[in-house]
Amino acid sequence: MRDERFIRVHRGGLLKPEQHHQLIKWACDCSEHVLDLFGEEIDERLENAVIVAFKWVKGIASVGDARKASLDAIAVARESQNPASVAVARSVGHSVATAHMADHSLRAAWYALKAVKNSGESVEAERKWQDEQLSLEIRELVLSARKAEEIDRIEI
Numbered sequence: 001m002r003d004e005r006f007i008r009v010h011r012g013g014l015l016k017p018e019q020h021h022q023l024i025k026w027a028c029d030c031s032e033h034v035l036d037l038f039g040e041e042i043d044e045r046l047e048n049a050v051i052v053a054f055k056w057v058k059g060i061a062s063v064g065d066a067r068k069a070s071l072d073a074i075a076v077a078r079e080s081q082n083p084a085s086v087a088v089a090r091s092v093g094h095s096v097a098t099a100h101m102a103d104h105s106l107r108a109a110w111y112a113l114k115a116v117k118n119s120g121e122s123v124e125a126e127r128k129w130q131d132e133q134l135s136l137e138i139r140e141l142v143l144s145a146r147k148a149e150e151i152d153r154i155e156i
Contacts, residue, residue: 066099
């Protein structure tokens with residue numbers, strides 16, 4: 001059962017539109033923060049996905065546009081060989097998919113952490129950075145959802 005805190009109010013949940021926008025912005029921040037771990041040349045489909053996510057927030061891209069951009073990013077992950085690159089692409093895919101389902105934001109952050117781990121960098125420092133990017137409107141929501149899903153305990 002989906003957490004109703006991540007379902008938009010107009011669909012019977014508790015998530016306000018501004019919170020949804022904050023979640024996708026945060027997810028994109030997490031993905032963009034690790035984008036340089038993808039490799040020397042970043043696939044344009046990943047950059048496009050982030051652009052589509054921000055266009056969705058502004059109301060100039062549809063959820064369908066976001067879903068397509070997400071599938072394009074996931075295709076990049078499937079085509080990649082390097083574990084860090086795969087995780088970066090999945091992070092981007094989940095960040096733009098947040099337009100469709102807000103709880104994808106949690107997976108965007110998790111895959112960003114996985115990219116950091118696969119690159120041999122500090123997961124704890126990245127998690128701290130991610131938490132510092134949370135706006136007040138979504139901070140408690142994200143932190144409690146992570147704990148409820150035990151997402152912090154899943155092996156990264």
